[in-house]
Amino acid sequence: MIFKDSKVAVIDGLRTPFMKAPTGKAQDLKAYDLAREAINNIKHRYPFLEDDCDLVTMGSVIQNASTSNIAREAMIGAGINLDTPAYSVTMACISANVAITNTANAIQSGAAKVAIAGGVESSSDAPVRISHKLKKTLLQAQKAKGLKGLWQVFKDFKFSSLAPEAPAIAEFSTGLTMGADADQLAAKFGISRIAQDEFALRSHQNAAAAWEAGEFKDEVCPLAIPPKFTLVVQDDTFYANSSLEKLSSLKPAFVRPHGTITAGNASPITDGAAVSLLMDLDEAKSRKLKPQVVIEGYAFSGQNPQGELLLGPAYTMPKLLNEAGLKISDIDVFEIHEAFAGQVLANLAALQDEKFCQESLGLKSAFGEIPMEKVNTQGGSLSLGHPFGATGSRLLTSATRRLIQSKGKYALISACAAGGLGSSILLKRIG
């Protein structure tokens, strides 16, 4: 979908620090706290949002049952006027992407002029479920009559059913973890362990350098964590002193003993929230906000989770660029979600693979090589972390900043997601 004369201005974006989960700094916070803080910060930066916000949308993957519409609860908590509608979306790791594109549609169609779109994830607050057997037994016990009835319910109950079901990052339809799937994908496209470790090292070095250079000073807002209101000011997900030696010493995390994906070349489990402020272009100008970037269009895809689970970028980048009439060389900035180093490299390899491009994308020849010097130059999900529902908003903020800095014309954001889903969003600099 390419907007004709896009009116969707990307005004700003910010996020909480991204923090390792589930036993990290944010372990006592809920997704609600993180989302509220992100919205609160953007409201402080643009005080008119308190009364003049037409829509709030948030993506999230792991939901806390008491805040299933987290966008609404978080905006109420942040003091946005109660007459602002708010809804939450889930589309696995591209949940914020769909919050952003839905909001872009609302602005382009005139349904909204000023909107907050973003996402949040707290893996620390992941629901731990009781076993199905225990749940069934408890429900039957409620209906049991007398001691005899209770005995009938509990007589075959096994103590092993008391064990909770640990949450797993696994694909429902295949049963494979994301890591195991990415391992297979990397093998399929011949991505070596050393190539993955080198890419991971690059991500950590880029993130450390970007933090050092102050790139995130406007983007990452300090977070005060109760009870002592300990201030977290930086992501704790990146290794400034990583090395190939250390990375190559790490054992396979998912496929043992011969897998290539390790803790070092996988994105860490992360808590965090991010929001983007989107606005109608004329509205932004009338508020003297000097918009510099618009959302030009977007594409989503769905592939077979069996074998093509994490190939979303390979499907959506050509789809979107072809629709926009653009080539790889027209893009100045690429922000590609780094679920795993092997997954990013497999997607880039797929785009250079003539057979894949012909058979799977219906192209005449290979789509082409994406120049690495334009990809994730200020870090990516491997190093900055990946709070599933929030990453899309971080990608938008990074891509917007890098596009303005580079004085280029176009930026392309792309991400894969569980379910065999993919997303790409095209940005254009107008300022």
Ligand SMILES: CC(=O)SCCNC(=O)CCNC(=O)[C@H](O)C(C)(C)COP(=O)(O)OP(=O)(O)OC[C@H]1O[C@@H](n2cnc3c(N)ncnc32)[C@H](O)[C@@H]1OP(=O)(O)O
């Ligand atoms: C579409 C999508 O996005 S799909 C992706 C969805 N996300 C996922 O599936 C999450 C994938 N990641 C994970 O599951 C986890 O991060 C894992 C299992 C890979 C690793 O978890 P953990 O074992 O807890 O990792 P942990 O952070 O403790 O690191 C293990 C070791 O590696 C080291 N390490 C990790 N990364 C690096 C690095 N970049 N440089 C140097 N050392 C590193 C750590 O210091 C630690 O070393 P130690 O044992 O000597 O202390």
